Amino acid sequence: MMNAVMLGIIYSLIALGFTLYFGVSGVANFSHGDFCMVGPFAILSLSLIAVGLSLFAPPPLLLPILFILGIVVTGLVGIVMERVTVRPFRFSPKTTVLLATLAFGIVVREFVMVAYPKGANPHAFPKLFPDGGFPLGAIVLRFDNLLIVSIGILLIVGVNLLIRHTRVGVSMRAVEQNMDAARMMGIDINRTIGFTFFLGSGLGAAAGILTGEYYGIVRFDMGVIAGLKGFSAAVVGGLGNVYGSIVGGILLGFLESFIAAFVPGGSAYKDIVAFLCLVLFLIFRPMGLLGKKEEKA
């Protein structure tokens, strides 16, 4: 159960990124999965640099410092991505942008593989969360499970509050509704979309860091499947709908865990189930569970 919730939260974070990009700029950003990988590798790289410079922080500070730095670095990569592969193609066919984002993701992935020391090998991820747990009835609640779920929920709630109650959130909603009207109201479109990509990439990084921390291992290609599953969750919930991405993520997390745990031999099929859901929703309910049906003119 706890594993299902945790998986669900991670998928929700990735799906939320997709939803932000699509909602504000209309772009299905297929390099988003690779941002999930950039986050943990940013932390690994920063750790190497810190050790090299003999910079150390007390353990209670280490977690938030590394976490925030990993998200910020990835967010900056997201801004670069938007400048290079989205903005120039704002008025081009959607397939052009899609291919451009896909290509950028490949570039990032291959760059990490080549530039990071022994980048093609899996790497142990540092333990940021405390080990152990406490009993609750018949089960043991582990600290790392609780922290992952708590951080995930905090991020989701935080993004929601930002969108609903801040100036930049209002700008994002305005651009989502009508870009031209937003421009006429004095909103800086480029800055708003840039910030959206910073935020979305940061969420992807957070998902990747939490994944790396929990499983203890990161790989240069870990974002490929994660990105596709996050996209599936976003589509299932309703691409462009913030609450939909949360519902889709949780649903996918529970479905995978259920299949692996209760269906005989199900562990081998859980990825099939995830993508089958995507296909079925695209056929029968392309707007997703909480999305609105597009009205034909």
Add this chain to the structure above:
Amino acid sequence: MALLLTVSLVSSLPSDAEAKKVVKIAFIGPLTGGAAGFGLGGRNSADLAIREANKSGKFPYEIKLLPVDDASDPDTGVAGAERACADPDLVAGIGHFNSPVALATIHVYHRYRLPFIVWYAVHPDITYGHKYKEIFRIYQIMSVQMDAIGESLVNKFKYNKWSLIHDLSNLGEIQRKDFMNSFPKKGATVLSVDGVAVGQTDFLPVLTKIKGLNPEGIYYGGVVMEAALIKAQMHKLGMSNVVFASGSGIVTETFNEIAKEPAEGSMGFFMGRPVDKLKGGKEFLAAYKAAGYKEPYEVAGPLAYDAVGIILSALQKVGPDDREALAKTISAIKYEGLLGETTFDERGQTKLTVVSEFVSQDKKWVIWEDSAYAKGQRKLPRR
């Protein structure tokens, strides 16, 4: 004029270095990826054997190692094998840690008539699935290993209730088949069998299900990354009373590095003996250290060292110019090396069958007889 003539005559003669023919032996294995620990140790050990051969003065030509990365991937392995085989200086090769890669590349070696000694992959079809005269294997097949593993875990260590997790590659499937042929015959009860994808990272759902069945042990049929993650996640689920075991694929420090403290008490099984217990082992260790390799030799290093030794011994007999003659010589060889006396059966399979038990102790693999567990200072799960 005479001086000019002499200088031009002398300078046109080939120097000793130029005259010396170059002969290459390939090492084709995982130099990147999850099994790189094994691959780099194997490459270095093969390189050491070649350096020693060149220094010995026994060969009238220079021998070079041609390292090729197969990245544990069949497509990459085949491309690497094709590239290597096209090298006119290549006379033979050793390599492959992963059975799916070896199963894909042996046909390339056969096509080029290149004598190739498979160094660590265990699928039986690598030697028994064809009649290629060029293909040999210096490591034992899975069914022989699994029989020994079952004997050890069930009859020696008395673990009778098992859950099996296996990956869905050829290696995982053959381990499943051999496990099901071996363990029940030894008296074990198999409570569950679960297949998982190679590259999978989340095993919590399947382990949660297995926990409910209350096994005494979990056997993993697969390679090191997934094994390490399974052991770490067993710890997360509080399954410290369940012993974790697997074959030679996990007896590498990568397992301990990834699983960290939860690796403690895991059992691995290796065909052969640790090098410090082999005749010539101390000399190998000293030479390896003196050569200054960055990566450890790992348990499979001596296999690569002996595999190259076999090729070198055959080269001394028939020379480098005829690949078929070289293959024929290797097939009839009786090679006295680190592993003992290596001979091959009619299908190129080694006849050596020694199995060593290892236990993970303080994040290092220790042979059972030297471990704190064997001395009674620590206890395996449920003991």
